[in-house]
Amino acid sequence: MEKRHYVKGLLMGGFAFVIWGLLPLYWKLVKAITPYEIFSQRVVWSFVFVLLIMLYKGNLAKLKGLIMSLKQWRKIALPAIFISINWLLYIWAVNNDFVLETSLGYYMNPLILTLFGTVFFKEKLDKYKIIGLTLAGVGVIFKTILYGKIPIIALTLAFCFAAYGLLKKKSSLDSLTGLGFETFVIGVPSLFYLIFIEASGEGIIGNLSIWFWVLIATSGVVTAIPLLLYAESTKLLPLNVVGFLQYIAPTIALFLGIFVFGEPFGITELIPFVIIWIGLLFFSYSQFKLISAKSIPVNVEN
Template sequence: MFYAIAAYGIWGILPIYWKSIKQIPATDILAHRIFWSFLFLAVIISGMRKWGEFKLAFKSLRSFLAVGLASILISTNWLLYIWAVNNNHIVEASLGYFINPLLTILLGRLVFRERSDVWQNVAIGLTLISVAFLTYQYGRVPWIALTLATSFAIYGLVKKLSTLTPLTGLGAETMLVAPLALGFLLVQFSRADSVYSPITLTTVILIVLTGVVTSVPLLLFAQSAKRVPLSTLGFIQYLSPSLSLILGIFLYHERFTHIDMLSFGCIWVALAIYSLSRKDVLGRFRRG
């Protein structure tokens, strides 16, 4: 439970971090996250002498494909989230992570046959209503929210099904795409109009530390995903979008209309229904 709360708490305040380096394009930030995360994880794996265990990620085709899928899912999620934050879409991004827990609950029911009841169905139904409200307001499907929600829900499922340890799994995921990230960054550095020419030492430090702020919550999340039922994990996940929503409205003054309030209200009601109906979840919190 602590791993999950820590992971989602960190993710909830990360918009502040990405805003601090918004002069760097989202694609570049993604490449930095991947490359520096791999170096950070490589140091940890070396210190713990886990390279022998690391080879298990590529021992079979099934394991390799699982690592590849997880790598694609988390890279897509990272890129879209960074772009959304730095283009003033924190509110819609937070909606995605409000929707995601209920998708996680649904996957837990479909894949692991986790127990469900009528109240879970009501909660999922209210979420669908909220998406319909926003679609009506925007005149389009809220693709940012839905893509973020779907990609991370499936990523969580892949991590739960994986037999790799969290450290080994995340190290393998970043290793697969690290060469691509490095190649992309080298091309960006060599350009005459490179965005890196005028940056300060503080920005350089923040860029390098993207590996730490990326890896730590993911390692915490992976630890919790292996130990906590997906239904409970989905419940805890509301911490992250709640913090991001507060930042988007009160710190960055993003637009928040009556339709937004109605849509988020439906999800908050869904959360309340789910929380009050799941004694096992509340029991775990008390025991924790």
């Protein structure tokens, strides 16, 4: 693999997770509607945003061909289902005060993604990555023990997003077309749901300011852009690297929770995060050594 492709993958993946880490700020702004409406609005406006990009690039014929293909529907249905469960469950959990468990889920996710990379793509781990991932795993286990029960929400979030990343890596579709197809598949039932809500008088019309439409429409942009970047990074990087980049998002969310939202953070919360951060330093050193080399070793390409 050429170094420039590897670095490009790191930048795209890193930027995607920075955006995802900052999303709690946005969800706070649109909490006037239910999680189910937020999810449906998010999907529909994402499809509109991707559609405009494809119209600009002249790719609509390709999307139409995919929509008319039963074979492609079978291929895209599973990633669409996984990302739908992840989105809806995350929004529901945040609105129902399960922020701690969602954070745990996104710290678990890279471990599952790394496991997928090792099992399905025979990805190799150097000693620094192994140390880093081991420490991260210890931190997550410690956090789970402190939580005091089986974290069903966290496990579901982690598995669904890791499975989505795996399927995107195996997909032969380009990122834009794939996202357009996925948001179409989820968007059709979502649109019918929104029409029903608005017709019943429980939606945005008549209950919220006209400016709320502008605000909620932005969900399409903040959803589509990081997903496109993420999909591209999974094609350019080993899954174990993409997996560890995912620690960026919950770490940003952690700082938002402490310093912006004022959530409690004591020693029992601090210990697992410190262990995970030490692991991150080991993994980051591995990446620094790799990028500093004249070329990226062949065994990081799948």
